[in-house]
Amino acid sequence: MTKSPNKTLVLLRHGQSTWNLENRFTGWTDVGLSQHGHDEAVEAGRRLLHDGLKFDIAFTSVLKRAIKTLWLVLEEMDQMWIPVHRSWRLNERHYGALQGESKDEMAERVGADQVLRWRRSFDVRPPLLTEGDKRFPGDDRRYASLDPSQLPCGESLKDTIERALPYWHNTIVPAFASADTILIVAHGNTLRALNKYLNGLSDEKVVGLEVPTGEPVVYHFDHALRLQGLPTFAQSMSGCAH
Ligand SMILES: O=C(O)[C@@H](CO)OP(=O)(O)O
Numbered sequence: 001m002t003k004s005p006n007k008t009l010v011l012l013r014h015g016q017s018t019w020n021l022e023n024r025f026t027g028w029t030d031v032g033l034s035q036h037g038h039d040e041a042v043e044a045g046r047r048l049l050h051d052g053l054k055f056d057i058a059f060t061s062v063l064k065r066a067i068k069t070l071w072l073v074l075e076e077m078d079q080m081w082i083p084v085h086r087s088w089r090l091n092e093r094h095y096g097a098l099q100g101e102s103k104d105e106m107a108e109r110v111g112a113d114q115v116l117r118w119r120r121s122f123d124v125r126p127p128l129l130t131e132g133d134k135r136f137p138g139d140d141r142r143y144a145s146l147d148p149s150q151l152p153c154g155e156s157l158k159d160t161i162e163r164a165l166p167y168w169h170n171t172i173v174p175a176f177a178s179a180d181t182i183l184i185v186a187h188g189n190t191l192r193a194l195n196k197y198l199n200g201l202s203d204e205k206v207v208g209l210e211v212p213t214g215e216p217v218v219y220h221f222d223h224a225l226r227l228q229g230l231p232t233f234a235q236s237m238s239g240c241a242h
Pocket residue numbers: 020024025026027028092093095119188189
């Protein structure tokens with residue numbers, strides 16, 4: 001007899017940001033949602049509501065494109081009251097000195113292969129921020145409590161995984177002791193990190209994983225947090241059932 005799954009996790013990448021729209025390297029730059037990204041977030045909330053998800057707690061980054069997506073989802077579901085925790089560990093990968101640059105212009109300057117190497121290698125870091133750069137996170141109040149050794153000047157996907165997974169193990173897994181249903185709204189590369197861990201993806205496989213904006217993915221676990229079956233997408237609302 002199969003025991004029914006009793007823990008649920010939803011992973012959601014923020015809706016399209018203004019810099020996704022402009023195709024700029026974003027990383028820790030705190031840009032907002034585009035109108036399309038706003039609509040994607042509302043639609044994600046509708047789909048999760050339609051699927052009957054009742055969240056006990058939510059986790060997100062300290063970047064407003066993820067925070068706003070979470071707000072819109074919870075507002076749509078009338079679940080704005082649940083506890084929400086924010087952590088820099090769920091932030092997008094820090095893109096170093098590439099942050100703010102256009103991906104297309106950069107490809108013209110240094111070649112599409114180099115841009116692809118920066119974007120989709122496992123352990124290649126972008127050009128790092130140099131001293132005095134105003135994009136250095138240490139000058140931002142929201143990172144004041146971090147140890148200076150934790151402040152990135154640019155991260156590879158490997159670095160991102162190494163700082164995101166401790167948050168899964170030390171904060172999110174313990175939260176499942178009292179929560180049955182958890183929502184995480186994060187970013188392309190931190191969701192790659194969680195996907196790699198949850199689905200046992202190799203270093204080679206994870207770089208090829210594309211995480212769409214505004215697309216909720218539902219995981220079911222048993223009481224011991226063992227994955228039950230394959231993750232599924234929340235029900236699409238675009239078709240008509242009758
Ligand atoms: O620019 C970024 O911060 C990320 C996500 O938008 O881009 P990429 O997909 O190239 O890692």
